[in-house]
Every structure is written in C-alpha cells, then in structure tokens.
Amino acid sequence: RKEVEQDPGPFNVPEGATVAFNCTYSNSASQSFFWYRQDCRKEPKLLMSVYSSGNEDGRFTAQLNRASQYISLLIRDSKLSDSATYLCVVNPEGTYKYIFGTGTRLKVLA
C-alpha cells in the first residue's frame, strides 16, 4: 500500500461547480498535512495546511479525518484558474520528510 494515495483523475468540471478530492495515508502517526497545487511544468506551491479542526480559505476547505486516515479538499465555485494538479502531502511524526501523493488533476471547463 502506498504511503499516500490519491485518485489521479482527471476531474473535469464546469465553471462554478463544487469539486472534492480525497487523499488517504497509511501512517496513523502522521502529524502534519498539506495540500499543494502544481501547475504544469512548475514547482508545487502551498495551497493550505490541514488542521485537525478543519480549515477554510475562501473557496477552499480542507478537512482531516484521523479515524479513517484521510484528508479532503473541497473547492467551491470552481474557476478556470483552478485547473491544476493538487498534491496531498503528509509529514510523518518525528520526521522532516514530506511524502507526496501522485496528485489529482483538475480541469475546470468553460
């Protein structure tokens, strides 16, 4: 089983739609979780950290479910500019390492 798993997609959604991605992780002791966004042939950029209580930043909402070992990202009112690959990142407890998922590709269509 992979340490971090994501559905690669692509998710093709119309503008204005709401879309959600899930990511599962295998290490139950993981402490830090993030969503990064990566545009084609570019470096990843931090979208948001994921806190135990869940957190929201504008149209983006991230949630953590420790019992089921998954994190989610919800995007509301999708924009064309949201088209990108969204990477789930997990930082296992006691390490400095980032474990990346393969990413979920989103295409927002006009």
Add this chain to the structure above:
Amino acid sequence: GAVVSQHPSRVICKSGTSVKIECRSLDFQATTMFWYRQFPKQSLMLMATSNEGSKATYEQGVEKDKFLINHASLTLSTLTVTSAHPEDSSFYICSAGTGSNYGYTFGSGTRLTVV
C-alpha cells in the same frame, strides 16, 4: 514569506557530463534543504536531505556518488548530477522552510535533459 531560488531553470547537457544545480534561500537561513526529482506524471520523490555543514542523507536507491550534494552555507545547497545519462533527465526541485508546520517552499525547479 520564505523565498527559495533555484538555478538554472532549464539545462540540456551531453551524456557523460556533469551538471550543477543551485538552491538558495533568499530571506531566511535554512539548515536543511531537500532535493526532489519528478518524472512526468509521477509524484515528487525525495532524493536526499541536505544538511548545512555535514553530509547529506540520501534516500534508499539514490546513488550518493552520482548525485553530489553540498550545503556549504545556511543559504545555499547544490546538487551535482555527475556523468549524466539520458535516464537522469527529469525535473529536479529543491525545497526549504522555517518549519514543517508551515510547509516548505519549493524552488522553481530545474528541467534537466540529457542528450
């Protein structure tokens, strides 16, 4: 916020030659930097952790004699791909940060093509 500069952004080299990639933290000191490699349509894979003033820590399967890492100062780490081969062609990205709870910032990446 933390800014990480990576250079060059793109390089094409001949098989058998060496290529050096630089990673600099511009507005903070980074005792630790990370080097990743990403092949097309695959996730970022950690190659090694660069520690200022000491030897790098390599991930399993990464040849330390082929991928030389030097972290001579708190703001600069270099990755040298020695005797490059076409299979080394990839996107190499460094990252650094002020702490894992805030996420690490990535350099803009270096696209290496070995011909």
